[in-house]
Amino acid sequence: MNKIWLIVQREYLIRVRKKSFLIMSILGPILFGAIIFLPALITIFTSDEEKHIAIVDESGLFQDKFESNQSLIFSVVPINIEQAKTALKEKKYDGVLLIPDIDISNPQGFTYFSEESLAPMTKANLERTIRQEIEKLRMMRSGIKKEQLDGIRAKVDIITIKIGEEGEKAGSSGAAMVIGYVGAFFIYIFIFLYGSQIMRGVMEEKTNRIIEVLICSVRPFDLMMGKIIGIGAVALTQFLIWVVLSLGITTGISVVFGLDKVAEARAKGQMEQLQQNPEMANAVEISNAIDAIASINMPVTIAAFLFFFFAGYLMYGAMFAAIGAAVDNETDSQQFMLPITIPLIFAIISLSAVITNPNGQLAFWLSVVPLTAPVVMMARVPFTGANWELFLSMGILIASFIGMVWLAGRIYRVGILMYGKKPTYKEIGKWLFYKA
Amino acid sequence: MNILETNRLVKRYAGHTALQDVSIAVPEGQIYGLLGPNGAGKTSLIRIITQITAPDEGTVRFMNEPLAPVHYQKIGYLPEERGLYRKSKVGEQLMYLARLRGMSESEARRRIRAWLERLNLMDWATKNVEDLSKGMQQKVQFIATVVHQPPLIILDEPFSGFDPVNSNLIRDEILELRRQGSTIIFSTHRMDTVEELCDYVGLINRSRKVLEGKKKDIKNAYKTHTFIVETDAPIALTENGYEVLQSESTEEGIYRHLVKIRQGTNNGLLQACMAQSNVVSFREQIPDMHEIFIRVVAAHGN
Numbered sequence: 141m142n143k144i145w146l147i148v149q150r151e152y153l154i155r156v157r158k159k160s161f162l163i164m165s166i167l168g169p170i171l172f173g174a175i176i177f178l179p180a181l182i183t184i185f186t187s188d189e190e191k192h193i194a195i196v197d198e199s200g201l202f203q204d205k206f207e208s209n210q211s212l213i214f215s216v217v218p219i220n221i222e223q224a225k226t227a228l229k230e231k232k233y234d235g236v237l238l239i240p241d242i243d244i245s246n247p248q249g250f251t252y253f254s255e256e257s258l259a260p261m262t263k264a265n266l267e268r269t270i271r272q273e274i275e276k277l278r279m280m281r282s283g284i285k286k287e288q289l290d291g292i293r294a295k296v297d298i299i300t301i302k303i304g305e306e307g308e309k310a311g312s313s314g315a316a317m318v319i320g321y322v323g324a325f326f327i328y329i330f331i332f333l334y335g336s337q338i339m340r341g342v343m344e345e346k347t348n349r350i351i352e353v354l355i356c357s358v359r360p361f362d363l364m365m366g367k368i369i370g371i372g373a374v375a376l377t378q379f380l381i382w383v384v385l386s387l388g389i390t391t392g393i394s395v396v397f398g399l400d401k402v403a404e405a406r407a408k409g410q411m412e413q414l415q416q417n418p419e420m421a422n423a424v425e426i427s428n429a430i431d432a433i434a435s436i437n438m439p440v441t442i443a444a445f446l447f448f449f450f451a452g453y454l455m456y457g458a459m460f461a462a463i464g465a466a467v468d469n470e471t472d473s474q475q476f477m478l479p480i481t482i483p484l485i486f487a488i489i490s491l492s493a494v495i496t497n498p499n500g501q502l503a504f505w506l507s508v509v510p511l512t513a514p515v516v517m518m519a520r521v522p523f524t525g526a527n528w529e530l531f532l533s534m535g536i537l538i539a540s541f542i543g544m545v546w547l548a549g550r551i552y553r554v555g556i557l558m559y560g561k562k563p564t565y566k567e568i569g570k571w572l573f574y575k576a
Numbered sequence: 577m578n579i580l581e582t583n584r585l586v587k588r589y590a591g592h593t594a595l596q597d598v599s600i601a602v603p604e605g606q607i608y609g610l611l612g613p614n615g616a617g618k619t620s621l622i623r624i625i626t627q628i629t630a631p632d633e634g635t636v637r638f639m640n641e642p643l644a645p646v647h648y649q650k651i652g653y654l655p656e657e658r659g660l661y662r663k664s665k666v667g668e669q670l671m672y673l674a675r676l677r678g679m680s681e682s683e684a685r686r687r688i689r690a691w692l693e694r695l696n697l698m699d700w701a702t703k704n705v706e707d708l709s710k711g712m713q714q715k716v717q718f719i720a721t722v723v724h725q726p727p728l729i730i731l732d733e734p735f736s737g738f739d740p741v742n743s744n745l746i747r748d749e750i751l752e753l754r755r756q757g758s759t760i761i762f763s764t765h766r767m768d769t770v771e772e773l774c775d776y777v778g779l780i781n782r783s784r785k786v787l788e789g790k791k792k793d794i795k796n797a798y799k800t801h802t803f804i805v806e807t808d809a810p811i812a813l814t815e816n817g818y819e820v821l822q823s824e825s826t827e828e829g830i831y832r833h834l835v836k837i838r839q840g841t842n843n844g845l846l847q848a849c850m851a852q853s854n855v856v857s858f859r860e861q862i863p864d865m866h867e868i869f870i871r872v873v874a875a876h877g878n
């Protein structure tokens with residue numbers, strides 16, 4: 141035990157002292173932030189570009205029906221289509237929509253002219269406006285009055301309430317989805333990132349030929365476990381640094397967006413007043429999202445995250461160690477990486493299906509299979525909370541990582557002394573039964 | 577007393593037997609040369625002694641106890657294929673290896689310092705291993721092997737890669753370690769070092785031990801009773817017991833004969849020669865380890 145501790149210490153210190161660790165610790169949250177915020181930022185910046193769309197309304201039914209917004213400006217122009225096309229060529233407009241003189245019972249022939257293809261969102265917007273207008277006209281024709289029509293329209297918004305031991309709580313499947321995704325993704329990234337570090341570490345000791353010096357002082361199993369635990373501690377440190385930094389950044393963003401004012405206003409019961417202030421609308425929305433996050437059973441989610449993080453890491457880490465021991469160089473390792481990469485990538489790909497239906501068959505079976513459980517079950521926990529499926533998944537995973545560590549230990553102790561030819565799966569199978 | 581005894585060790589790998597009924601006994605405080613051609617099973621034997629692998633059959637006793645993990649720190653092993661962490665500092669690396677062998681931090685620090693000073697490596701303690709020359713790396717590896725003062729030291733081809741100056745330095749350290757009471761097992765192909773350093777010799781050929789004992793006794797056993805006689809005149813040995821294997825005359829007018837005594841005594845041969853000429857020199861031809869090695873290996877077929 142004392143020796144494992146020495147190995148853990150060394151593996152931890154040499155990695156944490158590296159410059160690359162420091163750089164990753166700082167860049168990590170920034171990169172993740174960038175991945176999340178970049179699409180939003182791009183939308184903001186590109187949507188600043190205004191598009192003028194001319195509408196040639198030959199029917200005369202759509203005079204003020206198209207509502208312009210920040211990026212799309214509609215204008216019904218009193219010119220014929222040929223003139224409009226010329227204007228389009230002269231770049232007076234970005235697009236021309238032709239509404240022919242239509243028969244309301246059979247509207248045909250709407251055409252959009254442009255030098256670039258129509259964005260799906262814009263197309264949907266145009267179609268909706270035209271459809272609504274035609275429907276309105278048809279209803280009025282059949283004798284329904286405008287006031288009646290307005291009375292018919294209904295706006296629906298479903299509020300989800302989770303019934304738990306602590307009573308009813310406003311829930312948000314959106315927040316659960318985000319947390320599930322992020323948690324599962326972190327586990328996936330960390331298994332890959334630090335698992336391959338284990339593999340490289342083992343391979344380094346093998347190719348350096350220091351391994352024989354080491355294993356005449358410690359048991360191979362201790363050496364392997366020391367390395368896995370040491371690197372796991374590095375992963376945890378890195379993760380904690382990221383959490384702290386991210387919290388810092390989030391706090392920074394909150395201040396910028398004025399969330400603190402929301403909190404203050406709430407305390408003073410000035411929420412209504414605040415909502416009327418359009419500048420604060422965003423802040424209110426974000427604040428609502430934070431409330432929704434609070435509705436998820438966070439203690440269970442965090443505990444589950446830590447569990448799947450470690451159990452998954454230990455199981456896959458042992459596999460990575462065994463591969464590192466079996467081969468001499470990185471090129472040869474590719475073939476043996478398949479059993480690791482395929483289940484992990486499968487788990488990540490199936491995440492969207494799992495999250496759409498977190499209580500479905502696929503979700504259940506992928507959480508029972510230990511190779512996909514760390515990622516898939518993690519994504520489900522924010523929806524399911526602590527139930528028997530979670531404990532089943534955990535139990536199977538514990539049994540599997542113990543089994544995997546044992547198997548890996550047997551491959552490891554033979555593999556580290558084998559040089560030269562790349563072993564086959566069959567040979568590795570035989571190693572399991574060698575006497576050590 | 578023997579510090580180490582192996583009893584009928586058998587080790588099989590897929591397709592071949594590396595060791596077959598190998599029993600050796602290494603006396604305490606001696607330098608034991610473990611010899612054998614490439615692939616004879618030396619490394620397999622050493623790996624069993626160092627508990628890197630386990631035998632399929634047979635037992636090992638170390639200091640009168642069955643060999644067990646508690647003995648890890650009582651054995652120092654310098655493998656033939658040896659290396660260090662390239663990106664680690666010399667001092668830190670030695671500290672890690674010493675601690676792994678059960679030394680306390682303060683004791684390890686003291687011993688490492690003493691050894692680095694002894695082998696003129698003090699200035700390199702804070703350098704990365706990759707900045708050291710190959711010879712210096714070998715010295716660091718040697719320190720790593722002996723830093724925990726193990727009663728049994730196993731050296732596999734310790735001199736490969738050393739220049740003559742460092743070779744001498746290490747040889748003196750080995751002799752000093754023996755003087756302090758350590759037992760040393762030497763695995764080597766270089767018969768000149770065996771001749772020079774070893775007290776005991778064990779020879780493994782084709783997975784079996786074929787020879788073992790005191791070097792002096794083995795040499796005596798392999799004597800062929802052949803004498804080199806130099807005279808100032810030609811001689812003719814008519815007695816049946818003596819056979820002249822070879823005769824040549826040198827430029828200085830000396831006649832050199834290689835005579836094998838089949839029957840009779842040294843003195844009888846000397847008298848026979850003296851009767852015919854003046855004997856300039858008379859000495860027994862003692863086989864060197866190189867010769868014995870080749871003869872034994874050839875006799876067992878290879």
